[in-house]
Amino acid sequence: MKKKFYITTAIAYLNGNPHMGHALEIIQADCLARFYRLFGEDVIFQTGSDEHGVKIYTAAKNNNMEVKEFIEKYYQAFIKLYNKLNISYDRFCRTTSEIHENAVKKFWIKMKQNGDLEKSEYSGLYCIGCESFKVSNELENGVCPFHPNRELIEVREENYFFKLSRYKEKLLKIYENDEIQIIPSRRKSEIIGILNSQLEDVSFSRLKSKMPWGIPVPDDDEHVIYVWADALANYITNVGYESNMEEFNQIWPADIHLIGKDITKFHAIYWPAMLLSAKIPLFKKLFVHGFVTIEGAKIGKSLGNIIDPFYFIDLYGVDTFRFYMLKNIPSYDDGAFIENDLITVHNENLANDLGNLVLRVYSFIERDFNGKIPPIKAIKPEDEELIKNFHFEKELREYIDSFQINKALNRVWDFIKFINKYINEMKPWELLKSGQIDRYSTIVNILTQAIRTVAIYISPFMPNSSREILEMIGAPNFNTFNDIKFEENINWNIGKRKILFKKIEKIQTNQLQLFDFKVGKVINVEYHPSSSEIYLLTIDLGNNYKTICAKIAKYYKPQDLLNKTFVVLSNIKSREIKGVLSEGMLLGNIDPKSQTLKIAEIKGNPGEQIYIGDLEPIKSEVSAKQVDKLKIKVYDKKIKIQDKFLKTKTDFATIDLPDGIQLS
Template sequence: MSGPKPYYLTTPIYYVNDKPHIGHAYTTLACDVMARFKRLDGFDVRFLTGTDEHGQKVEKSAQAQGIEPQAFTDRVSANFRDLAQALNATTDDFIRTTEDRHRTACQALWQRLMAEGHIYLDSYAGWYAVRDEAFYAESELTKDPDGTRRAPSGAPVEWVEEPSYFFRLSAWQQPLLDLYARRPDFILPESRRNEVIRFVEGGLQDLSVSRTTFRWGVPVPGDDAHIMYVWLDALTNYITAIGYPDTDSDLFQRYWPAALHMVGKDILRFHTVYWPAFLMAAGIEPAQRVFAHGWWTNEGQKISKSLGNVIDPYELFETYGLDQVRYFMLREVPFGNDGDFAHRAIVGRINGELANELGNLGQRVLSMIAKNCNASVPTPGSLEPADHELLDAAAGALEAMRRAMDRQAFHEAIESVFTVIRQGNVYVDRQAPWVLRKSDPARMATVLYVLAEALRHVAILLQPVMPQAMGRLLDQLAVPEDRRTFADLGEAGRLVPETPLPKPEGVFPRYVEPENE
């Protein structure tokens, strides 16, 4: 395949029975950082998000509001599209499962599975959680003191008996285990991989993949009395968006299999058991990786509507700044672990790392250049070992970032750049350009040039995480907009001496607590 290497990544499609919250923002943000990083690294990226709009839960939510399901989903889907824009997410497509292209893809996949003998008609009797749109075995349930049975998620379950089509999931136990063994990084993090393997080793039952008790969904081809199970419908979105069922199309050939499905840990099973089984049964290669991230708590408490502590992403952006929130959420905890969104913690990151370490380095360097170098890029002289050390560290950060990003270890990727920032702050203190201004102006110019170059590297590397703030820092270094990719790092994009620089302005103000009225 000629041209840049393709990289297709997806968020889960978000369920439209409620408004977006911090969990939705987190997944989209992580994917956006990944997409931006890969684009800067020369990849041909396709980034998909969207909304899951079918199922009994949506039908009930629409009925409760006295409106048609389509009108309900139109309104709620728009909220998720708006959130992606508010996050400054660089999505290439936004898919809705109510679109014609998706119905076509779902029915084509169904017909393929049916033709291959993987789907059969029988009847279903078992426990079903409307909230999860999922079936559960008796052994998975717990009982409240009043006898109410609950799914592992806490959702109440109801006994369902109806005719149903079944997917022969039991036949895919060994092929799935073989897939996990053949591709150890298919499921990350490792703890989630082990969880899925244990589940599959425990034995798989055939999966009910149609319902007759509601109408809001994709009709089963040739049997309109049945609606396709919402998860078979929803998961198909990933191939709908690249042209399925036309598997010979340029889009499908280029981008499938997907490089990365990013999901929350609560929907891991659907993406690592059902989805690869559906695909393999249809003769389609599974995605290269499914990464399940953790959940956020709020000041140490589980987030729930009943506690009234649901975190509104828009309030966070308003309070702390968008780039600051983007930074905090990927810096604070190892991606894959659960994290706590605490006011004290985000203020600590903003004032400690962003203002004191990165912001202060930028402000000091640019202010000294403005004052002592005729407000233009200094002209360096010969470099000393300390200069090479800082420049080499700046140039070497990309490889460390690549290794971390390819494991979705965002916090490690960020730390590899902050190592350079801290080294820059030590270098400026040791070289003391404010002293050199009088004793050795030529050496001062060299030191300031080296610092400006280190800043250029830092700003280019941190663009995926904080695109607006790093764009402003690169503007202040007079780096042209077409010279801000990873290919421009090192010698290729060195700052040109005597280039005029704009007046320096702080990029990261300290967070100051609002005074009580």
């Protein structure tokens, strides 16, 4: 019987649409799962959704939606993303499912029976962004470092407390002995640091009267279980814990929990302590990935700088997207998402290195051998050299076991480059001309087998392209790395010709000409009919008026805005905001010091043209997504887009924000 190999992702919190960070984690996990299947393990790959907690509860209320309806909307969005990304998960845990809720209650009772859950009075600062209490040394400048734009809430109530402090020594020993391995190791050092500094008991319940959206505490109607205690349990509840213990004992412990660096503490401290308390074996490895950034800012929901993964997948194709994320975002560090880099790796690595190789060999077979792979006649040492290079499974296993996906990918690419070198040295196209048919036949055969080997190796990164390559060369499918072999006799016929990766043109600077900025004068301010946070601004643009919905009522009184002139993006597609069409956009952002919103201003007459550097705008309409992709930054109180300043013929646009802040 094959060995079970259980790998999980963190479960997605359903209070918004998926962003790049979610895409990165699920692609990494899928790649790992596919590798372990190739290694011959019996893989169980689980992901899921975290569907309780304050954030969801309040967000649903703010959107005038039933909580269930709200959750369902985002659940569907995540499923859509996972389908688009070709994610091969085997199980999906929803924390509102009956199987999960029942098992969480039983898990709770086990911890309680062990004396680890007790009621006591508590007051503290709570970050809704993290869904956790914050002690003073976790704050930076009085705010949560992960959610600097959110206010901390003072909570004072009677809660059940989990006696985390009891587990301090045990946890330290666990990490000393690498009973749980944390990769990268600097994350382990951080955890040991936290364990050594202070380990207070944690509030593990919330008052139902304040926050009803959670799993009820067994035998206590007044409390619901803390969302993290509920969510972490998904790793056991959905694989049989307390519902099918035979299955559970086969699957558990998890071999890998893959998570983001912002939730290491929950997974490396709370979770093992909970398992110890309930006398459940510990998981084996914690892989901690970094953040996807745009120029240093984390891509998350709270900061509002979301970049939509769907957009890039649809534009460039799923395998290019997967390849780029796995290659250019280092597995356990932060990495910047840069669209032009994606285009570069697509053109160089996929279209040139891989696509051309496949197409060249395909063409030899199609043109000179009637579509049938020609036989081997005699093998020379230089051929043996290539055949020997088919095998580097062990190296890949080492990279994957230590969560270095990008290194595994680069190792596969070394092989592809080696094949390209072989083809350039053998010059098969000349052999035909000089009548060396036997040699030509042998080389084409070996190349075809090398390409099949490539198809197997790239399958964890790009499953679709792998399959397409196999179809093109008519090679048999594969299950594991044991199927990598060189055969003396193969009997394959090529399939349909296909361009695997078409070259993509780089984004040119003159794309900036699409954006039409104008001086706009505010001539009327009133509240949005259904929101006291949003103003409806009537903007004079010289020869016409536009309405802009601006969520700035918290920061400005109407008289502060009236008759002022601002930078207005005048050709953005109109968007409906709570029933009112917004026909333009202002530029601004929060001042990190004063926490107030600043808006870009400019002197001039209503309707006067604002230029990006010296570029003349061209007639067009731009989407919000195109605007999101613009890098609009503050520089010396002026505004820079890429390397060009925003200005009229006579004046610069200005904003009272520190350098480097991105405007949107």
